[in-house]
Amino acid sequence: MTGETLTIDRSALEQLAALLLERAGLKVTPDGYAGLRLAMQARMPALGLDDASEYVRRLRQLAGEHELRALLPLVTVGKTEFFRDSRQFAAFENEIFPELLKHARREARAVRAWSAGCATGEEPYSIAMVGLDRGALPNEVDCWATDLNPVAVENAAKGRFAIRRLLGVSEPRLARYFTLSDGQYEVTPQLRDMVRFEGHNLAAPIWPQVKPQSMDLIFCRNVIIYFDQPTILAVMDRFYDSLRPGGWLFLGYSESLFRLPTRFEMIEVGGVFIYRRPVRRHAMLLPTPPKPDAPVEPQKPADRPTPKMLPLVVGLQLPKSVASMPSPLAPRPSPSPGSGTPVERLAQIVEDIEKGDFPRALRLSHKLSEDAPEDLAARLTLGNVHALMGNIDEAREAYQGALQREPLSVEARLYLGIAAMQAGENDAAKQEFTRALFLEPTLALGHYLLAQVHERRNDPESARRSYRNAINQRKGPPHALIGHFPDLPTSNEAIAQAAQYRLAALSER
Ligand SMILES: C[S@@+](CC[C@H](N)C(=O)[O-])C[C@H]1O[C@@H](n2cnc3c(N)ncnc32)[C@H](O)[C@@H]1O
Incomplete structure (x- = not known):
């Protein structure tokens, strides 16, 4: 049977849409079902399947991860636009x-x-x-x-x-x-x-x-x-x-x-x-635009006010060398508020966050999000400033705005998970971290945070598994996160160390 002759009923399409939402955070409305049907018709023969519901069942299984990766490009094909970004x-x-x-x-x-x-x-x-x-x-x-x-x-x-x-x-x-x-x-x-x-x-x-x-x-x-x-x-x-x-x-x-x-x-x-x-x-x-500044380690004044966030990263001591990313958000000479390129303005916001001047960071990030509505880093940072100030609903709103722009943003999922943890909503946090990890399986921080949620949900077995996953990323690629969130480590080594510590603590119980 060839792909085009397969019959795919509406209930299978609904099941697939639900699965894509759950696993990748992709929203497919009934308008997009024709695209889903085409994608299933393309993929089912590759697995030797002619039953659409069976195909969705396979996707749901652990081994379905690989197939989901093959399917995703086909179902997201519509996401493009003229002069995008x-x-x-x-x-x-x-x-x-x-x-x-x-x-x-x-x-x-x-x-x-x-x-x-x-x-x-x-x-x-x-x-x-x-x-x-x-x-x-x-x-x-x-x-x-x-x-x-x-x-x-x-x-x-x-x-x-x-x-x-x-x-x-x-x-x-x-x-x-x-x-x-x-x-x-x-x-x-x-x-x-x-x-x-x-x-x-x-x-x-x-x-x-x-x-x-x-x-x-x-x-x-x-x-x-x-x-x-x-x-x-x-x-x-x-x-x-x-x-x-x-x-x-x-x-x-x-x-x-x-x-x-x-x-x-x-x-x-x-x-x-x-x-x-x-x-x-x-x-x-050839054109020789300016190179980004050399990475600068953010300075943390000793008397910086403590942000209003929960101690999410339990037991995680950041080594001094953690800020090793050539982050474009690293502080630079301060432009005056509201002026400069979005990158310079974000650097200013980061500086304000690091100084603990959250009201100013909030004002500047609002303004930047308005001026550069497409700027993912601006939206995510706005959400992060809200989260630091304890405004969880506003933080979530900003992250959702980022997701509307970039439905596959790993950071938006990660930060939504953190916001859910702050709100004490462990099931929601688990779901968001799982989505982030689906999009970026090598994200050590995602595994670590997911492990913490498992601990909070009294599920030590899953916590151990996730801590081991975090440790396994020790030699994996580092990830610079878009959107500044103080004290979140990006060094896989630091995360692996912390995960090892937690794992040992769990085994002693
Ligand atoms: C979200 S669209 C991006 C379109 C456009 N580049 C943009 O940014 O608006 C992703 C495209 O990548 C294509 N794609 C995915 N995997 C691919 C692969 N292995 N080789 C070539 N194209 C691929 C998909 O078919 C899809 O059309």
Whole structure:
């Protein structure tokens, strides 16, 4: 039986929607059931199944985790938009693209861009529009757009979009690059010709279609979030090899701040962070935006007022060297309140939190969230300031706002779990930490906090298991968390030590 001939009834779709909500926090409304059906039709034959309810049952089992990871990219395919993350696009348009175009013209070639995981095409068409807006001729931008999902690629290549999908496109661009026909917007032939769509699996071990050092730009946003750590590292390695020296890699907002042990450097451009293959011989010809400051260990004055939070991290002594992340949120020279880039403003808020000036931190984070509504770090930090002040409902509201923007934000789930712990709601906390760990299984802090919830729920067996999981991450990748929360350790070593201590204490009981 082929996928398309499988019958999938509504109750199986409802069960799957419930499971996605529970495990990954993804909300799929009945409008999205057609997408779920397609995804199940694609995956069930791979498991040799023709019963949709049995498929959902398999997903629910412990071993279903692997299958859920295969299914997720298929069910989230709709989550894209034109000019998604406008701050990244502003940096691309104003700073990066003009330099790349100049450089490519000197070498009499086109700027080569790759939208990897392009979904239904909004991202590569946005790249092409930026190119034309910045004065490139159509043949001066060569955009390759790929996706694992053949249905998405097919639709993307058609270049037809429902009117509601064009909300992020300005009137002048709409007039210049789209025509309205049969109630849909269609990209102009000129724009369509600038983008080549193709099926491509990023997780494949070899990419024969990609020549080494051939790309100026790779956009791979909101894709690697579904990959496990070894796959991410392998993909990053191949991206690195595909880029010219000085070439740029745009990752999704919540992905871009994860500190991965790769050869890329992280550069601040126009207030956002973008990865770049380091420039070597061509240094003079490529843009050289300022490097982020060297990591600064936050200073904690001895008389800092104690935040109103529960002692969540029981027995966890932070070694002095914990703040080892090159965190873009690390304090820098203070800009005046309300001025500066969002990164500078966040640094100011962090400084205020560290000084214990929560009312000011709250004012500034409110203002920043208003001014930069797309900024995930701003929303999460706003929630964290509320949490520190004991305003749990407001904190939750801010985290939910972050989730509306980034449904797969690991941090939002983690902080929601902490807020639930603060409110004494252990079941809710357990659920949020479980979701965070589903999204990022190597998050040592998530395992540690989940273990603490198990302890509070008088479930020592599960607590032991979770502490062991935290310990197992000792050599795992460190994770920089978006959104500042004081005293949360990110060093796996510190968390493993604390987990070992708790484990020993549990065994003695
Ligand atoms: C959430 S969309 C992101 C679309 C766009 N990049 C953006 O940020 O708006 C994720 C896309 O990644 C694709 N994807 C997931 N796994 C992939 C893989 N192994 N290879 C290529 N594409 C993949 C999915 O099919 C989906 O279209």
